[in-house]
Amino acid sequence: TVSRITCISIVGKQNNPLHIHIFPPPNTAQTDPDPSILLNYHFLTHTTLDVFALRLPQKTADQDFGLLYAVSEDLAAYGWLTNTGVKFVVFVSCVGVGGGIREGELKSVFKELQTAYIALVCNPFYDSDNLEKKPITSKKFISEVKRIGESWVPSSAV
Template identity: 50%
Template sequence: MTGRVPSIACIGILGKHNNPLHISLFPPEERAPLEYEFLLTSCLDIFEARLPHKTVDQDFGLLQAVDERLAMYGWLTNTGVKFVIVVDMEGRQATASDSKTSTAVGLRDADLKPAFRALQTAYIMLLRNPFYNPDEHSPITANAEKKVGSIQITSRNFIQDVKRIADAWVPGVTSL
């Protein structure tokens, strides 16, 4: 019996000024970019509402369920950068290696922690790059310096890491 297993539909990185730094869709040809950008920005109010009640834990868990199929989970870094993962509950066809997870109903918040940790590691590696300047991606700095162009992250290594994380994640995975 092969069913469908949840998969990551979108990974969004939102800057400390609530600007989108990076949005990846999986698979990109089946997703509407503008729809997911709206979904990601709709999470900002939820982050703000929960922020005063958070202590040390950066995992914001389930932010919102869009419908029966899409659910959005959030993670906040120490620098105020927000990671949002949109999970498609009917994401992809189950394979033989997914047989254990194909019978699962729903997700636990802990199922996404390995993906968030891997995303945070990829972001830290991006920040360690001496040629990457995070202030270039701030709308405040870009407007003050009258820079024209994208404030999105364009690092190929970072984009490849995000894709690897999305492709490798399945519910129940312990490390990515």
């Protein structure tokens, strides 16, 4: 089995969740996620904020925080902080993969997420005044996050 992204979370600079996208296991119906799974990822995303806060004094902005923590034997959380204080958290399932993924394998994912986020906030028609106050609703941004999560393949699987 190869590693796969199970969830991508975007967290605002005020530590408020802006978007959480869950990726169901392969070969399952693409329906709305089970509310308990969504709630679980909300909780897991919030627990990563403590790790960001602890590491922040040693890090510069716009940086890969790497492995934030191992949630379980087969799930790990990785993080990235933008220079504006927005945090990207990617949860990776490593079922059947010994040792998880190598350092830096998610860098391309984080760069693509940052590019999509920049395109969102630079869009003159998007309500950026409420961007930090309420979840992201842009269909283009949401579809881009979905594409990024579904297309990622770890280098060990290539």
